[in-house]
Amino acid sequence: MKTLTLSLRLGATADIPIRVESDELTFAPITAMTKSAPVHIASTGHGIPDGWRAAVLNAGGMTELNGTWNAIRDSDFRRLAVIDVNTIAFPGVTSAGFRTYTTGGELAYYAPKDLSGYTAARMDIKRAVGGTVLASLNTTDGTIEIDAPNSAVWLHVTPTTLATLTAGDYVFDIEMLDSTDVLALCSADSVLHLLPEVTTSA
Structure with a gap:
C-alpha cells in the first residue's frame, strides 16, 4: 500500500x-522516442489515461529512461501527459542529451482500478x-x-x-x-x- x-x-x-491503480501491471509497446524537451514516446493505441504513471522498460538506444525490467521500482514510474491516442510525454523530462532511440521497449503501467x-x-x-x-x-x-x-x-x-x-x-x-x-x-x-x-x- x-x-x-x-x-x-x-x-x-x-x-x-x-x-x-489496480495491481495489474500492463504493457504498451514503444515504437519511437524523441530527443526533445519533454521527451515524447510513441505507442500505438497505448490506452493509458492522462496523468497516469508509467515506466520505460527495454528501450533500445535511449536506455537512460529504462527501469529494471525484472524488478521495477516505484521510482521507475513517472507521471505522464497524453498527447494523443498514440503518444505520451513525460513533462519535466528532457531527452535532448540522451542517446538516440533505436528499437523496442514497453511502457509499463498499472491498469486503472474499476x-x-x-x-x-x-x-x-x-x-x-x-x-x-x-x-x-x-x-x-x-x-x-x-x-x-x-x-x-x-x-x-x-x-x-x-x-x-x-x-x-x-x-x-x-x-x-x-x-x-x-x-x-x-x-x-x-x-x-x-x-x-x-x-x-x-
Missing part, C-alpha cells in the same frame, strides 16, 4: 486528483496514526468526489475545509466504500503538509 504525500495551504482552494461500484469515500486527518480525527473530507459534503470514468478520487478543498487546523504536518488515510467492502487507497501514515496562509493586502 502506497504512502501519499500532499501539500496544501491554509485559506487556499485546491482540486487534487488521486488516481487509483471504481464504478464505490458509492462513498472519506479522508480522516490526524496528528499521528491512531490519534483523534481532527478534520475529515467526504463524499457527503462534496469535499471528495469519486470520478469512476477516470479511475480517480478528487479532493475539493476550499478556504473553510481545513479552517479548524493550524499549519504543520499531519497524517491521513483515504477509504472508499461499496456495499460490502472498504478499500484503503493509501497507508494510514500518509503525510499532509499544511502550509501557513498567505495574506495579502492592498
